[in-house]
Amino acid sequence: MNTGKLYGLGIGPGDPELLTLKAHRILTTVPVIAYPTLENGKVLARAIVADFIRPDQIEIPMPLPFSVERSSQPHYDRAAEKIAEYLAAGKDVAVLCEGEPMLYGSFMYLFQRLAPRFPTEVVPGISSTMASAAMLGAPITFRNDVLSIMPATLDAETLRDRLAVADAAVIIKLGRHFAKVRTILDELGLLDRALYIERATQPNQRIVPITELDPAEVPYWALILIPSQTQPQ
Amino acid sequence: MNTGKLYGLGIGPGDPELLTLKAHRILTTVPVIAYPTLENGKVLARAIVADFIRPDQIEIPMPLPFSVERSSQPHYDRAAEKIAEYLAAGKDVAVLCEGEPMLYGSFMYLFQRLAPRFPTEVVPGISSTMASAAMLGAPITFRNDVLSIMPATLDAETLRDRLAVADAAVIIKLGRHFAKVRTILDELGLLDRALYIERATQPNQRIVPITELDPAEVPYWALILIPSQTQPQ
Numbered sequence: 001m002n003t004g005k006l007y008g009l010g011i012g013p014g015d016p017e018l019l020t021l022k023a024h025r026i027l028t029t030v031p032v033i034a035y036p037t038l039e040n041g042k043v044l045a046r047a048i049v050a051d052f053i054r055p056d057q058i059e060i061p062m063p064l065p066f067s068v069e070r071s072s073q074p075h076y077d078r079a080a081e082k083i084a085e086y087l088a089a090g091k092d093v094a095v096l097c098e099g100e101p102m103l104y105g106s107f108m109y110l111f112q113r114l115a116p117r118f119p120t121e122v123v124p125g126i127s128s129t130m131a132s133a134a135m136l137g138a139p140i141t142f143r144n145d146v147l148s149i150m151p152a153t154l155d156a157e158t159l160r161d162r163l164a165v166a167d168a169a170v171i172i173k174l175g176r177h178f179a180k181v182r183t184i185l186d187e188l189g190l191l192d193r194a195l196y197i198e199r200a201t202q203p204n205q206r207i208v209p210i211t212e213l214d215p216a217e218v219p220y221w222a223l224i225l226i227p228s229q230t231q232p233q
Numbered sequence: 234m235n236t237g238k239l240y241g242l243g244i245g246p247g248d249p250e251l252l253t254l255k256a257h258r259i260l261t262t263v264p265v266i267a268y269p270t271l272e273n274g275k276v277l278a279r280a281i282v283a284d285f286i287r288p289d290q291i292e293i294p295m296p297l298p299f300s301v302e303r304s305s306q307p308h309y310d311r312a313a314e315k316i317a318e319y320l321a322a323g324k325d326v327a328v329l330c331e332g333e334p335m336l337y338g339s340f341m342y343l344f345q346r347l348a349p350r351f352p353t354e355v356v357p358g359i360s361s362t363m364a365s366a367a368m369l370g371a372p373i374t375f376r377n378d379v380l381s382i383m384p385a386t387l388d389a390e391t392l393r394d395r396l397a398v399a400d401a402a403v404i405i406k407l408g409r410h411f412a413k414v415r416t417i418l419d420e421l422g423l424l425d426r427a428l429y430i431e432r433a434t435q436p437n438q439r440i441v442p443i444t445e446l447d448p449a450e451v452p453y454w455a456l457i458l459i460p461s462q463t464q465p466q
Contacts, residue, residue, distance in 0.1 A: 008367075017255035018357065020245070024254060102366035102373045103380070111372065122367035124246075124434075126253065126357050133335035134241075134355035139344065140335045146383040146395050147336070153377055162379050162398065201357075 004032075004087040006118050007094040008101040008111060010125015011048050014202030018126045019049065026094055026123065027052055032086045034060035034079070035096040036106055045096040058086070060093070064106065073109070080113040087118045100127040104151070104172070129170045132200040132225050136207065141168045142230040152177035160184050168228040174198075175220040182210065190226055198222035237265075237320040239351050240327040241334040241344060243358015244281050247435030251359045252282065259327055259356065260285055265319045267293035267312070268329040269339055278329040291319070293326070297339065306342070313346040320351045333360040337384070337405070362403045365433040365458050369440065374401045375463040385410035393417050401461040407431075408453040415443065423459055431455035 007026050012018035019027070027033070027049060035045040043061070046053075053059070062079035065072050086093050101107040101122050114120065129149055133140045141147045145167035150159065152174045163169055163184065171181055185191045196213060198206045199221050210224070240259050245251035252260070260266070260282060268278040276294070279286075286292070295312035298305050319326050334340040334355050347353060362382050366373045374380045378400035383392065385407045396402055396417065404414055418424045429446060431439045432454050443457070 010367075012253070013357075015255070017258070018253045020251045020253055020359065021257060022248070022250035025250070100363045100366075102371070103363060104374050104376070104378075105372075108372035108375065111370075115370065120370070122370065124251065124359050124364040124367040126359060127363055130333045130336060130360055130363070131357040133333075134243075134357040137344075137348065137353075137355065138335070139338075139341035141337050141382075142341065143337070144384050144387055145337075146381055146387070146391075148379055148381045148399075149374075150379040151377050154379070158379075165395065165398075166381075 001090050003118050004089070004091040004093060006083065006087060006114050006120040007092065008097055008107045008120070008122040009094045010097050010099065010101045010123055011045060012126040013099055013128035013131040013200050014044070014048055016048055016051060018131065018201060020123065020125065023123050023125065024052065028054070030057070030092045030094040032058045032060065032091050032093040033096065034062055034083055034093055036064050037061045038064055045098050048098070049096060076109040076113065080110050083110065083114060084117065087114070097125060100125045103127050103129070128200050129172060129223065132170070132197045132223055133227070135200050135205065136195045136197055136225055138195055138225060138227040140225070141228050145228045145230050152181050156180055156184060160188065163188055163190065163226075166226070167230065169226045171224045173220055174218050174222040174224065178213070178218040178222070179215040181224065182215070185210075185224070193226050193229065195225045195227070196222065197225070234323050236351050237322070237324040237326060239316065239320060239347050239353040240325065241330055241340045241353070241355040242327045243330050243332065243334045243356055244278060245359040246332055246361035246364040246433050247277070247281055247438075249281055249284060251364065251434060253356065253358065256356050256358065257285065261287070263290070263325045263327040265291045265293065265324050265326040266329065267295055267316055267326055269297045270294045271297055278331050281331070282329060309342040309346065313343050316343065316347060317350065320347070330358060333358045336360050336362070361433050362405060362456065365403070365430045365456055366460070368433050368438065369428045369430055369458055371428055371458060371460040373458070374461050378461045378463050385414050389413055389417060393421065396421055396423065396459075399459070400463065402459040404457045406453055407451050407455040407457065411446070411451040411455070412448040414457065415448070418443075418457070426459050426462065428458045428460070429455065430458070
């Protein structure tokens with residue numbers, strides 16, 4: 001018997017209409033769907049595509065630890081083995097990936113475990129880093145600009161050094177690191193250019209001027225976009 | 234009479250199935266479609282969606298100069314005025330944008346001219362920089378990694394400096410700059426990690442080991458991906 005195929009399915013940043021035609025086709029035809037669930041009960045990936053899932057499709061929730069202090073690798077080991085059972089039985093499995101699967105995605109840990117053993121296809125998705133520019137109405141980069149995408153979880157010195165040489169930047173995973181990032185933007189004279197958005201393209205998307213933000217309110221799913229200042233030629 | 238709405242429609246890197254559901258809906262319902270055409274006859278954007286366009290839709294080809302030596306701004310002035318005529322007459326206009334409209338996109342020059350005058354919506358698309366990772370089977374960034382996207386058109390010193398501090402990188406617009414980039418990757422010890430792809434997701438996509446490439450053959454629509462080396466934790 002042939003084994004099934006593993007799909008890493010990019011489903012975009014939140015708006016169900018931002019699935020690609022390809023992701024929609026695969027999602028609505030595979031027999032098995034897997035998706036991460038967090039200990040704190042948040043299951044964004046499944047919520048995005050809830051209207052597309054049929055009752056006869058098998059669902060594999062994959063519990064992941066929410067805390068970054070503990071290693072999540074044993075969880076990926078277990079999820080990979082569960083998925084492997086279906087693949088070995090000849091069933092295709094689509095793993096739902098918020099945004100783009102290959103960019104800071106938890107799918108990559110399954111990819112590393114399963115791609116050497118089973119036929120695998122990754123379907124690119126719209127990254128929230130890109131979608132935020134459309135939502136903010138802010139062109140990111142022109143011509144010879146360098147764009148840097150960086151997590152707010154970096155230490156202050158690294159963040160400062162990388163931002164200082166970027167023509168445009170996206171700072172992701174803000175959450176409790178917002179105050180640190182705000183201070184650095186102020187030091188670098190970037191506060192006037194920086195644009196804040198949380199949960200881009202989701203129903204509860206919020207765009208707020210950075211100077212009016214309460215640091216205690218900033219979620220993990222928030223980012224700051226610093227668009228290029230390059231003028232057209 | 235109400236004016237029409239301007240759409241900047243991200244249509245992805247080349248595979249028509251990588252349009253989003255939203256871009257497909259708008260594309261198949263607007264009365265007017267505009268797209269860039271180059272002096273050398275290449276019209277990639279229209280080719281990607283050719284099967285979706287109806288005969289009764291009005292098409293506005295927008296000629297742009299191929300040479301980077303001449304300013305393209307007078308061309309955008311003319312294209313914007315042509316589009317404005319339809320918008321002023323109450324017709325919605327969708328501008329086709331390869332990849333992501335806000336990332337190194339020619340749409341941004343129309344956006345700057347028209348968004349202040351007409352209701353405008355940008356629909357994000359899959360960028361070739363992201364799709365290339367899926368095609369190459371290479372996760373881009375993990376955890377605290379910094380990703381830098383940079384054009385090969387930059388001078389050698391700037392390229393070297395930016396690459397030296399990036400955890401992962403995508404070098405776009407290779408073309409005649411390939412030899413320069415290859416030398417820099419060699420100097421930085423990055424040649425073993427660097428992956429080459431041209432025309433990602435298009436029918437004539439090509440993946441070649443960098444050491445086997447003839448620099449004279451490298452097109453503008455080629456890029457090099459340097460994936461992160463970060464190990465999972």
